[in-house]
Amino acid sequence: xxxxxxxxxxxxxxxxxxxxxxxxxxxxxxxxxxxxxxxxxxxxxxxxxxxxxxxxxxxxxxxxxxxxxxxxxxxxxxxxxxxxxxxxxxxxxx
Amino acid sequence: xxxxxxxxxxxxxxxxxxxxxxxxxxxxxxxxxxxxxxxxxxxxxxxxxxxxxxxxxxxxxxxxxxxxxxxxxxxxxxxxxxxxxxxxxxxxxxxxxxxxxxxxxxxxxxxxxxxxxxxxxxxxxxxxxxxxxxxxxxxxxxxxxxxxxxxxxxxxxxxxxxxxxxxxxxxxxxxxxxxxxxxxxxxxxxxxxxxxxxxxxxxxxxxxxxxxxxxxxxxxxxxxxxxxxxxxxxxxxxxxxxxxxxxxxxxxxxxxxxxxxxxxxxxxxxxxxxxxxxxxxxxxxxxxxxxxxxxxxxxxxxxxxxxxxxxxxxxxxxxxxxxxxxxxxxxxxxxxxxxxxxxxxxxxxxxxxxxxxxxxxxxxxxxxxxxxxxxxxxxxxxxxxxxxxxxxxxxxxxxxxxxxxxxxxxxxxxxxxxxxxxxxxxxxxxxxxxxxxxxxxxxxxxxxxxxxxxxxxxx
Numbered sequence: 001x002x003x004x005x006x007x008x009x010x011x012x013x014x015x016x017x018x019x020x021x022x023x024x025x026x027x028x029x030x031x032x033x034x035x036x037x038x039x040x041x042x043x044x045x046x047x048x049x050x051x052x053x054x055x056x057x058x059x060x061x062x063x064x065x066x067x068x069x070x071x072x073x074x075x076x077x078x079x080x081x082x083x084x085x086x087x088x089x090x091x092x093x094x
Numbered sequence: 095x096x097x098x099x100x101x102x103x104x105x106x107x108x109x110x111x112x113x114x115x116x117x118x119x120x121x122x123x124x125x126x127x128x129x130x131x132x133x134x135x136x137x138x139x140x141x142x143x144x145x146x147x148x149x150x151x152x153x154x155x156x157x158x159x160x161x162x163x164x165x166x167x168x169x170x171x172x173x174x175x176x177x178x179x180x181x182x183x184x185x186x187x188x189x190x191x192x193x194x195x196x197x198x199x200x201x202x203x204x205x206x207x208x209x210x211x212x213x214x215x216x217x218x219x220x221x222x223x224x225x226x227x228x229x230x231x232x233x234x235x236x237x238x239x240x241x242x243x244x245x246x247x248x249x250x251x252x253x254x255x256x257x258x259x260x261x262x263x264x265x266x267x268x269x270x271x272x273x274x275x276x277x278x279x280x281x282x283x284x285x286x287x288x289x290x291x292x293x294x295x296x297x298x299x300x301x302x303x304x305x306x307x308x309x310x311x312x313x314x315x316x317x318x319x320x321x322x323x324x325x326x327x328x329x330x331x332x333x334x335x336x337x338x339x340x341x342x343x344x345x346x347x348x349x350x351x352x353x354x355x356x357x358x359x360x361x362x363x364x365x366x367x368x369x370x371x372x373x374x375x376x377x378x379x380x381x382x383x384x385x386x387x388x389x390x391x392x393x394x395x396x397x398x399x400x401x402x403x404x405x406x407x408x409x410x411x412x413x414x415x416x417x418x419x420x421x422x423x424x425x426x427x428x429x430x431x432x433x434x435x436x437x438x439x440x441x442x443x444x445x446x447x448x449x450x451x452x453x454x455x456x457x458x459x460x461x462x463x464x465x466x467x468x469x470x471x472x473x474x475x476x477x478x479x480x481x482x483x484x485x486x487x488x489x490x491x492x493x494x495x496x497x498x499x500x501x502x503x504x505x506x507x508x509x510x511x512x513x514x515x516x517x518x519x520x521x522x523x524x525x526x527x528x529x530x531x532x533x534x535x536x537x538x539x540x541x542x543x544x545x546x547x548x549x550x551x552x553x
Contacts, residue, residue: 008437015395015440016402016417017433018425027434033497034438038384042450044377044458051456052463054288054318055274055513056537061317075178079406090404091412091419 001039003032097150097301100246104149111141111149115193118151118245122195129225130217131239134164135196145191147308152187153240153249155233156197157204158292159281160184167283168200169213171427172407181281182316183250183292183309190308192248198235202429203394204254204285207502208491209234209261211431218488222265223527227485230264236295237261237269248305249295254285255386256506258293259518263480263530266520268547269295270302273537274513275320277306278313286393287318289386289510299519299548303327306540322538329541334549335367337542338473343372344379345478345505355522355529356479359550363477366549373469373476378462378508385462386507387500388442388455395439401427434496459511466512470536475546478505480518480530505532515540519547 005024008031012019019027073086082089095103103109119135126132133156141149154160157167159177161184166173180188188194202213209231212218219234221227222241229238233251238261240249251258253271262269271293284290294305303326313319341360346353364370403409403423410422428436442451469476482505491499509516514534521531531550535543 007441011437011441011444014444015399015436016420016424017428017436018421019433023430023433027437030434030496031438033495034387034500035441037497038388038451041381041384041388041454041458044381044454044461046454046457046461049457049460051453052460053456055459055463055511056320058318061314063314071178076405078178079175080404081409082404082412088404089412091414091416093416 003028003035095246096298097147097246097248097304100150101148104143111143114149115139115141115151115195118195121243121245122239125239125242128220129222129238129242130199130219131235131242132196133166133168133199133216133235136163136194139193139195141193142188142191145189147187147248147304148191150192151195151245151247152192153196153198153236153247154184154194155236155251156200157252157283158184158250159283160194160197163194163197165197165283166213167203168216169202169427169429169432170215170408171401171424172283173215175406177281179281182278182313184281186309186311187250192308198233198239198249200235201232202432203283203398204232204252204257205394205431205435206231207256207260207499208486210488210491211429213429221485224485226487226489227527228264228488228491230261230481230485232257233295234261237265237267240267240295240297241265247297248301250292250309251295252282252290252292253510254289254390255510256503258295259480259506259516259530259532262295262518263528264485266528267295267297268299268302269293269518270306270543271516272306272310272540273320273515275318276322276538276540277310278316278319280313280315284397286390287397288393289390299544299551300330302517303330303544303548320538324541326540326544329544330548332545332549333367334363334546337368337475337546339363339368339370339475339477340373340469340473341370342476342478343374344376348479348482349484351524352479352483352529355524356531359521359531360477362553363546363550366553368546373473375465375469375508377465379504381458382462382507382511383500383504385455385458386503386511388451389459391435391439392442392452393439395436395443398432398436462508463512466508466514474535474542476534478532480505480532484524484527484529509534513537515543517543517547519551
């Protein structure tokens with residue numbers, strides 16, 4: 001697989017990151033080295049092997065859907081400057 | 095002073111706890127000026143004289159939420175974030191009388207093994223034995239301070255791929271990382287959900303056992319929380335006659351002084367009655383790093399997607415469109431290693447690459463877990479060095495590429511991928527720098543770790 005500037009910019013855009021020219025220049029050889037090395041997991045035979053998304057088996061936990069106490073609107077807004085009329089204020093969508 | 099002795103002194107009224115805590119804070123500030131172990135020190139902590147660890151000073155890694163105290167996971171993007179609640183583990187400690195004295199420094203979001211990847215505007219902690227060397231990471235502040243303070247102390251730390259045992263090894267203290275799920279992750283600013291575990295760093299095995307007993311327990315707020323009722327302090331003071339230890343053969347391919355110290359420890363354990371044999375974990379040794387990093391980065395990239403400057407954290411001028419605003423906040427708030435991991439993790443789960451990277455790694459993880467489970471059918475404990483070397487100098491780390499950095503985690507990623515409990519205990523010195531010995535046990539077999547480590551430490 002070809003790891004080039006275009007690919008990195010595309011991935012960074014997806015991840016909502018703007019990279020500077022210096023960052024791209026620094027990251028490109030690093031990503032090549034990392035991904036080329038990590039690609040060696042290709043060699044492991046995993047036919048019929050189930051993927052593990054947790055280290056130990058988990059059972060589903062169910063509970064009643066009940067109304068419980070939660071953060072007040074006032075508290076929820078404590079960690080932000082951009083707010084209006086008890087709501088978070090965000091950037092324009094359109 | 096041991097925690098148990100401290101508590102006895104408090105209970106018998108020989109210690110004025112308010113005065114004691116004032117002295118602890120003074121010392122912490124002084125140490126911090128030279129070593130950068132805290133991102134935040136609490137000026138006047140709340141002292142509680144009741145409970146199993148009444149009035150004991152505890153520190154909390156910055157990525158674990160403490161109510162009304164800046165909790166930033168060492169990142170600029172959530173600097174000044176003040177949680178409205180305590181993480182369950184912190185609440186458990188407070189309920190038993192723990193006194194939170196501050197938030198310890200770390201690699202940004204836990205992204206590092208040397209604690210040099212701190213967020214923008216954060217300070218790098220220095221090794222308590224030699225300021226030109228690293229503390230290890232990512233719980234570097236927790237380990238450095240635990241070594242340096244003269245007061246009784248338990249540090250609450252966190253590990254994703256080795257972040258408890260690694261700095262414990264480099265700073266000459268005990269690091270205890272429990273089974274995945276034993277300690278609730280509720281209130282943890284997460285790195286990788288399927289790997290994150292909260293544990294403790296302490297001056298000795300007894301303190302570590304007591305600390306984990308206090309913070310663990312089932313929590314309905316964490317869907318991966320495990321039910322258990324064992325007490326680790328019950329495993330202290332026992333012998334280890336007949337306990338079966340498997341030495342991980344591949345792990346001894348390390349720096350000579352480290353190998354020598356570990357071999358001496360093996361002799362000592364044999365003299366204490368342990369039955370020692372070699373064991374091979376070829377798959378873990380060969381593919382552990384790639385498997386770990388692909389999974390950890392993928393999960394991290396999704397976890398970090400929530401930092402967009404809307405509900406908390408860094409904010410920017412709102413006069414931009416949606417995507418420009420998010421990208422602007424994120425590009426200014428994340429440090430370099432965070433950006434690297436977000437990009438690599440996003441890549442590993444993108445359409446077209448997901449099967450070859452993320453899903454493949456998740457399958458290899460199954461095989462690694464099976465490799466450990468098979469080994470633990472024949473052994474109570476698996477043994478290896480904690481790190482392949484003593485704490486390196488900052489000047490040496492500068493020469494490493496990110497991949498070379500990642501390779502240093504070769505011994506610790508295995509038990510973390512498999513969610514197995516592991517402990518690092520000091521086992522010798524080289525050039526006046528400590529060396530760590532790592533013991534690994536089966537899921538929920540923390541008791542055997544404590545039993546073995548404690549017997550080793552007492553002799």
